[in-house]
Amino acid sequence: MSALRIPRRTLVLLLAASGTLALLQLSGLAFWQGLAINFAIFIILVQALNMASGFTGVFSLGHIGFMAIGAYTSAILTLPLATKSEYLPNLPGWLAGIHLDVAVGPLPVGFFAATLVAGLVAMVVAGLVGAVLMRLSGHFVAVATLGFLVIVRVVLFNADDITRGSRTFSNVTPYTNLWWAWGWAVIAIYVAWRVKFSGLGRAMFAQKADRWAARSIGISILRPRLIAFVAGAFLSAIAGSLYAHFITSFSPTVFYFDLTFRVITMLVVGGMGSVSGAVIGTALVLALAEALRRIEGATLLYGLGGILLAVFFIAVIIFRPSGIMGQREVDLDRVLGWRPRWRRGRPDAEPSRRG
Amino acid sequence: MDVYVIQQIVNALSAGSLYALMAVGLALIFGILRLINFAHGDVMMVAAYLAAFSLFAGLPLPVALGIMVGGTVLIGLAIERIAYRPIRGGPEVAMLLTSFAVGQILQNGTLLLTRLASQPIQIAFPTPDVLQGVVAIGRVTIPKVNVVGFGSGMVILVGVMLFLTRTRTGLSMHAAADDLPAAQLVGIRINRVVAAAFALSAALASVAGLLYASQAGQINPYLGFTPVLKAFIAAVIGGFGSIPGAVVGAYALGFLEVIPTALGGIADILPVGAVSPEIDDLLRTIFPSALGSYRDAIVFLFLILMLLFRPNGILGGGAREDVP
Amino acid sequence: MLELVDLHVAYGNIRALRGISMRVESGELVALIGSNGAGKSTTLKAISGLLRPTSGRILFEGEDISRASTDRIVSLGISQCPEGRRVFARLTVRENLLLGGITRPMSEVRSDLASTTELFPRLGERMGQVAGTLSGGEQQMLAIGRALMSRPRLLILDEPSLGLAPLMVERIFEVIDGLKDRGLTMLLVEQNVHHALDSADRAYVLETGTITLEGPADMLRHDPEVEHSYLGR
Numbered sequence A: 001m002s003a004l005r006i007p008r009r010t011l012v013l014l015l016a017a018s019g020t021l022a023l024l025q026l027s028g029l030a031f032w033q034g035l036a037i038n039f040a041i042f043i044i045l046v047q048a049l050n051m052a053s054g055f056t057g058v059f060s061l062g063h064i065g066f067m068a069i070g071a072y073t074s075a076i077l078t079l080p081l082a083t084k085s086e087y088l089p090n091l092p093g094w095l096a097g098i099h100l101d102v103a104v105g106p107l108p109v110g111f112f113a114a115t116l117v118a119g120l121v122a123m124v125v126a127g128l129v130g131a132v133l134m135r136l137s138g139h140f141v142a143v144a145t146l147g148f149l150v151i152v153r154v155v156l157f158n159a160d161d162i163t164r165g166s167r168t169f170s171n172v173t174p175y176t177n178l179w180w181a182w183g184w185a186v187i188a189i190y191v192a193w194r195v196k197f198s199g200l201g202r203a204m205f206a207q208k209a210d211r212w213a214a215r216s217i218g219i220s221i222l223r224p225r226l227i228a229f230v231a232g233a234f235l236s237a238i239a240g241s242l243y244a245h246f247i248t249s250f251s252p253t254v255f256y257f258d259l260t261f262r263v264i265t266m267l268v269v270g271g272m273g274s275v276s277g278a279v280i281g282t283a284l285v286l287a288l289a290e291a292l293r294r295i296e297g298a299t300l301l302y303g304l305g306g307i308l309l310a311v312f313f314i315a316v317i318i319f320r321p322s323g324i325m326g327q328r329e330v331d332l333d334r335v336l337g338w339r340p341r342w343r344r345g346r347p348d349a350e351p352s353r354r355g
Numbered sequence B: 001m002d003v004y005v006i007q008q009i010v011n012a013l014s015a016g017s018l019y020a021l022m023a024v025g026l027a028l029i030f031g032i033l034r035l036i037n038f039a040h041g042d043v044m045m046v047a048a049y050l051a052a053f054s055l056f057a058g059l060p061l062p063v064a065l066g067i068m069v070g071g072t073v074l075i076g077l078a079i080e081r082i083a084y085r086p087i088r089g090g091p092e093v094a095m096l097l098t099s100f101a102v103g104q105i106l107q108n109g110t111l112l113l114t115r116l117a118s119q120p121i122q123i124a125f126p127t128p129d130v131l132q133g134v135v136a137i138g139r140v141t142i143p144k145v146n147v148v149g150f151g152s153g154m155v156i157l158v159g160v161m162l163f164l165t166r167t168r169t170g171l172s173m174h175a176a177a178d179d180l181p182a183a184q185l186v187g188i189r190i191n192r193v194v195a196a197a198f199a200l201s202a203a204l205a206s207v208a209g210l211l212y213a214s215q216a217g218q219i220n221p222y223l224g225f226t227p228v229l230k231a232f233i234a235a236v237i238g239g240f241g242s243i244p245g246a247v248v249g250a251y252a253l254g255f256l257e258v259i260p261t262a263l264g265g266i267a268d269i270l271p272v273g274a275v276s277p278e279i280d281d282l283l284r285t286i287f288p289s290a291l292g293s294y295r296d297a298i299v300f301l302f303l304i305l306m307l308l309f310r311p312n313g314i315l316g317g318g319a320r321e322d323v324p
Numbered sequence C: 001m002l003e004l005v006d007l008h009v010a011y012g013n014i015r016a017l018r019g020i021s022m023r024v025e026s027g028e029l030v031a032l033i034g035s036n037g038a039g040k041s042t043t044l045k046a047i048s049g050l051l052r053p054t055s056g057r058i059l060f061e062g063e064d065i066s067r068a069s070t071d072r073i074v075s076l077g078i079s080q081c082p083e084g085r086r087v088f089a090r091l092t093v094r095e096n097l098l099l100g101g102i103t104r105p106m107s108e109v110r111s112d113l114a115s116t117t118e119l120f121p122r123l124g125e126r127m128g129q130v131a132g133t134l135s136g137g138e139q140q141m142l143a144i145g146r147a148l149m150s151r152p153r154l155l156i157l158d159e160p161s162l163g164l165a166p167l168m169v170e171r172i173f174e175v176i177d178g179l180k181d182r183g184l185t186m187l188l189v190e191q192n193v194h195h196a197l198d199s200a201d202r203a204y205v206l207e208t209g210t211i212t213l214e215g216p217a218d219m220l221r222h223d224p225e226v227e228h229s230y231l232g233r
């Protein structure tokens, strides 16, 4: 029964989502298409932070740094040879020869490969950084990861030969479309969901709830934290690659504190530790930000949007500190009206704790 | 060469004073509330704006400074009352995130008000005359703002130390930082003590804001970010929560920061022929002139190493979790 | 002087006090005894305003103080010396004592320093020493001294003999007896039931949030239940 139900549910959802995307694609409504892509990229970023911080309680302020690494890596890797020699003449030899701009039929496999490589590069960096930083406690880890963000920014600004420094990096091929963005977003959601309800996920939540108790029943603290940090780095870099090939020109200033704070707001509003909450929080904050942006544009009161979003954020922290969902998940069956008489083996509100 | 060294030392001392003014405020509040007040940098930024607009309005310097200090203190008190008090004693991360949000409000609020005053985002700071120009001592010329910054910083810090160790309010702050419930049990009014800590830290930040803006010559709503991070590093170097530690850490950071810049330019300032070409080459490879632009990265790397290996600072609070 | 009426206190879902009533008359030394986790400290914290009762009243000389702030309660004359000493470790002995009198004018506090050091000569010798470096017994003296600096009319002591060497326990009880002779009203929580019942006029026994026994200390000392559970006879 349950073995049959899950694929059917997932299948229907995926079909519905694909149908919506296809309609959106056909409609030609550029604004909504752009918003949908943004939504997908933010979902990936928020799920990344959800794993790294929501699951483990280790607050990372550095994941936008991994996004930057992903964006620059993928953008450089996919530059066609001709553009590259002209645009980045001082690129080191080994990098100058790579051009992942190949396509098989309509499929830009080079872009896919570059995105994966971007993710891997971020993972390696995260592994090194995380092995050191995940030993810190509480808010000190937050500040140390913020330090990492600053370091990434300084390096991007100064590695002129590779990143063009403070100048805008443009000429990025616009590969990202609705399908790529949402394809990865679905993967991000799926990965986060699977991790949450796995043994590893339970270990993450257990050490978040109580470090000492977790350790006394034999759950290591460093390992789940590090894995979550690295997985989050991978997804952040994927989001970075998608962003780079969506916006097509950017500079190091984008990948800094404002964006970090935006992603945190989405996560906290949705509920740290909830996969469906992350999606809801992203949608809500994105919609709010978009509405406020329009109000700002109309009234010319620039800054008002930022103030109201921050006030909203503080209100959430004071009045609903665990966000909309807490660590719970949306019950899809109920939402979709499939209410089986008895449910078995379904992941429940919170991953059950071992021991 | 000696001129160069003296100038670098003065730069270090002046930066140290600025960081110390900021770091003491951070340490004061962290000590009592376990809150890393990241909005502190934005409070400093607001002070710079208050000074700038008062001076633009043609007010005499003392009045402008009064408005700057008074206004900043009021803002510090308002932040504490509205944003931090409701979550006092809550999870550390919630408090930290709230401080980020407060920072966003201050930045965007400043942006909004400058726009309403039809000013550009980046404005030239009307540096008061006393802080303009240079002081010449022999062949050494030092910007006045650095001298005044170092001097006034020292005087103010000594005053703060006296206040904290000699008055009952100051002692109450220590007591609240040591043991909050015990402090309540002797009858210390925690709300008052916390408010006093915010007022004092805002006043210190306002002086830092004035010095910073006079040095930079320009202000924008985002200028507080780097100073607060630096102040945090200074506080970590000194052992987070310790106030004398924060001061020592700030001056240590001031010196630490000039090292990359100083070494980066070392090959350029050596007189031609002072060293053999091989050594000159070596110096240029180890210490490229660009080293200075990596200063912030180096400083943060240092922060991370400090947090790991000397979490209690060079003097003697803690960060490392004993994870297996 | 102090009266608790049907007091309930909870930590979230945990009901720590389930309707306790007790009283302390002027000049009395009342002991509150009970096993670990019975709710003794919770009772004291509620009296001092560190915890808000979910229901019930706390009357101090007729005034309901169950909603008053801790500093107000101290000003009214209730001073508590908390469990585990809790001296201000980074401040000196003198500074700790000065802070004890924070609710009173500075000039009076300065003159009171002398009478406190008279009571605790050991502290007088160590006025400039940082409190964190004092021995456990000295810290307990300091904690009591600090609590006395507010000139309380009711002194509350939470396990003052906890973790001290036998000789030091004797010394602490000498101090308590001395304060009693001077007419100070006290509420004493003690694990050291033997000593507590020797010094006290009356006592209450608290078990899992309810008062199970009360009466004159002499009587409780010979109660079979108390003998069995708390005096180990």
Ligand SMILES: Nc1ncnc2c1ncn2[C@@H]1O[C@H](COP(=O)(O)OP(=O)(O)OP(=O)(O)O)[C@@H](O)[C@H]1O
Pocket (backbone or CB within 6 Å): C011, C014, C016, C034, C035, C036, C037, C038, C039, C040, C041, C042, C043, C083
């Ligand atoms: N902060 C808290 N949060 C949750 N429960 C608490 C808290 N403090 C105390 N409790 C619970 O309330 C009950 C009473 O605790 P209390 O400290 O008053 O006991 P006690 O009688 O003073 O014990 P002891 O002799 O060990 O000091 C205990 O079950 C304890 O676990």
Ligand SMILES: [Mg+2]
Pocket (backbone or CB within 6 Å): C040, C041, C042, C083
């Ligand atoms: Mg107790």
